[in-house]
Amino acid sequence: MSDIPQPQPSEKTQNNPSAANTPKTAPKSGKPRTSSVIQIHPAGERIHPKKADGRFAKLRIAAVLATQFVFYVIPWFNWNGRQAVLFDIPERHFFIFGLSLGMGDLIYMALLLMICAFGLFWWTTIAGRLWCGYSCPQTVYTEIMLWIDHLVEGDRNKRLKLEKSPWNFTKIRIKATKYLLIFLFVAWTGITFAGWFNPIREFVPALFNGTAGGGAIFAAAFYGFMTFLLAHIMREKVCLHMCPYARFQSAMFDHDTLIISYDAERGEPRGARKKTANKEEEKLGDCINCAMCVQVCPVGIDIRDGLQYQCIGCAACIDACDEIMDKMNYPRGLIRYTTEGALKHDYAEKDIKKRLLRPRVAGYGAVLAVVVTAFLVGISQRESMEVDILKDRGVMVRENNKGWLENSYNLRVLNYSENEQILTATVKGFEEIELTGLPEGGLRVPARETVTIPVQVSTIPEYADKGSHPIEFEFTYHEVTDGEPSPSVLVEESTFIGE
Numbered sequence: 416m417s418d419i420p421q422p423q424p425s426e427k428t429q430n431n432p433s434a435a436n437t438p439k440t441a442p443k444s445g446k447p448r449t450s451s452v453i454q455i456h457p458a459g460e461r462i463h464p465k466k467a468d469g470r471f472a473k474l475r476i477a478a479v480l481a482t483q484f485v486f487y488v489i490p491w492f493n494w495n496g497r498q499a500v501l502f503d504i505p506e507r508h509f510f511i512f513g514l515s516l517g518m519g520d521l522i523y524m525a526l527l528l529m530i531c532a533f534g535l536f537w538w539t540t541i542a543g544r545l546w547c548g549y550s551c552p553q554t555v556y557t558e559i560m561l562w563i564d565h566l567v568e569g570d571r572n573k574r575l576k577l578e579k580s581p582w583n584f585t586k587i588r589i590k591a592t593k594y595l596l597i598f599l600f601v602a603w604t605g606i607t608f609a610g611w612f613n614p615i616r617e618f619v620p621a622l623f624n625g626t627a628g629g630g631a632i633f634a635a636a637f638y639g640f641m642t643f644l645l646a647h648i649m650r651e652k653v654c655l656h657m658c659p660y661a662r663f664q665s666a667m668f669d670h671d672t673l674i675i676s677y678d679a680e681r682g683e684p685r686g687a688r689k690k691t692a693n694k695e696e697e698k699l700g701d702c703i704n705c706a707m708c709v710q711v712c713p714v715g716i717d718i719r720d721g722l723q724y725q726c727i728g729c730a731a732c733i734d735a736c737d738e739i740m741d742k743m744n745y746p747r748g749l750i751r752y753t754t755e756g757a758l759k760h761d762y763a764e765k766d767i768k769k770r771l772l773r774p775r776v777a778g779y780g781a782v783l784a785v786v787v788t789a790f791l792v793g794i795s796q797r798e799s800m801e802v803d804i805l806k807d808r809g810v811m812v813r814e815n816n817k818g819w820l821e822n823s824y825n826l827r828v829l830n831y832s833e834n835e836q837i838l839t840a841t842v843k844g845f846e847e848i849e850l851t852g853l854p855e856g857g858l859r860v861p862a863r864e865t866v867t868i869p870v871q872v873s874t875i876p877e878y879a880d881k882g883s884h885p886i887e888f889e890f891t892y893h894e895v896t897d898g899e900p901s902p903s904v905l906v907e908e909s910t911f912i913g914e
């Protein structure tokens with residue numbers, strides 16, 4: 416029995432605020448639960464969760480590595496000679512591998528955001544808080560901070576002892592080492608964040624030789640500081656008190672959503688016992704009340720109190736409890752991924768179809784499919800060049816050296832293509848009308864660049880009497896290629912001001 420954790424000597428009502436706020440959403444199935452819980456994380460004090468080992472801890476490590484690979488490594492990838500993913504805000508241009516979005520593509524950016532939002536809603540309806548538990552940046556950064564805590568200060572008991580110990584050389588050395596590691600981590604995180612918005616291969620050397628721009632330095636410092644504040648100082652408080660998603664996602668939950676739950680029917684009445692004890696004779700359920708599930712919980716709640724909005728779905732309590740069940744020779748899964756419907760025996764636990772084929776999943780799925788389709792269709796039919804005709808307000812109308820009336824315009828030409836393009840133009844609106852200002856052979860616009868050029872439209876004075884006359888620009892453009900170019904045509908309307 417010695418290797419089986421024993422309950423704490425005193426049981427009292429937990430004064431942790433998270434427990435006090437326990438919602439009344441506990442599964443209704445099963446036997447009534449014991450009302451007392453063990454106080455593990457005293458109110459107002461920093462939570463020092465015990466390290467959990469097990470299959471879900473390994474999954475979490477994999478998720479942290481995968482998400483951080485994306486965050487730290489992707490900005491260093493190049494694509495067609497430029498940074499593969501770059502949100503170039505000063506230039507108002509976003510590059511996502513082969514996709515290039517400019518200011519004229521706000522609709523596609525909005526659709527991308529909608530895809531992310533509806534994707535998350537759809538996923539939450541199916542899988543509950545899997546996003547929170549494994550890939551939310553707050554969870555992932557907090558997990559990394561916990562790794563540093565664990566690496567430098569040791570597991571929960573050692574950390575608690577260190578917190579209570581007086582300041583001496585050893586404590587200062589340990590704390591200094593920890594904060595040095597944290598500083599290096601948040602500094603590199605901030606620099607990487609800035610590298611998503613500024614070409615990282617130029618920004619990092621510039622940072623070290625003192626020539627980086629102020630905006631990029633500010634972005635790096637701000638994100639680094641916020642990482643320190645949210646993931647190290649505030650930790651679970653962000654999930655408990657600040658995260659809006661934790662609140663509104665309950666609207667997406669129903670009794671078929673995947674949740675992490677304690678099986679009260681199997682676990683109650685809880686109680687300590689010897690490993691060799693006959694639980695039937697002692698009239699006990701499978702929960703030995705060891706509180707390991709509470710000790711490992713990073714938000715300091717007791718899963719046995721039922722489904723709580725504070726639970727981030729990290730599954731640490733599953734690993735901890737499975738380990739206890741193994742030691743007791745009880746089946747695993749007293750705490751497990753399940754659904755309220757399965758806990759109530761409305762259907763078999765493994766009935767995946769029952770969970771997936773439901774109106775809410777279909778509803779979010781349909782909206783998601785529509786938005787994805789709109790995005791793909793729109794982006795595939797998008798012109799690779801856009802021309803904005805800006806009237807030169809400084810010069811409304813004048814007479815040119817031919818004696819014709821002339822209006823001035825600025826053409827803002829946006830090339831979304833990965834190749835240089837050549838633009839030519841004609842103008843219609845009067846029987847005799849002339850366009851000047853474009854270079855002979857057409858305007859060459861480099862790949863992914865915006866070029867603004869002044870042009871003039873003129874006509875015989877008799878055609879354009881006082882007032883505004885509609886005219887039409889027809890632009891023809893094609894990519895610069897070695898082979899036969901395939902031109903595209905753009906028609907834009909404007910006006911000509913008469914005498």
Ligand code: SF4
Pocket residue numbers: 677682685701702703704705706707708709719735736739749750
């Ligand atoms: S649910 Fe499992 S880990 Fe939690 S107290 Fe009971 S036996 Fe221990």
Ligand code: SF4
Pocket residue numbers: 675708711712713714715716717718725726727728729730731732733
């Ligand atoms: S109750 Fe379990 S799943 Fe929820 S946050 Fe705590 S340890 Fe993670």
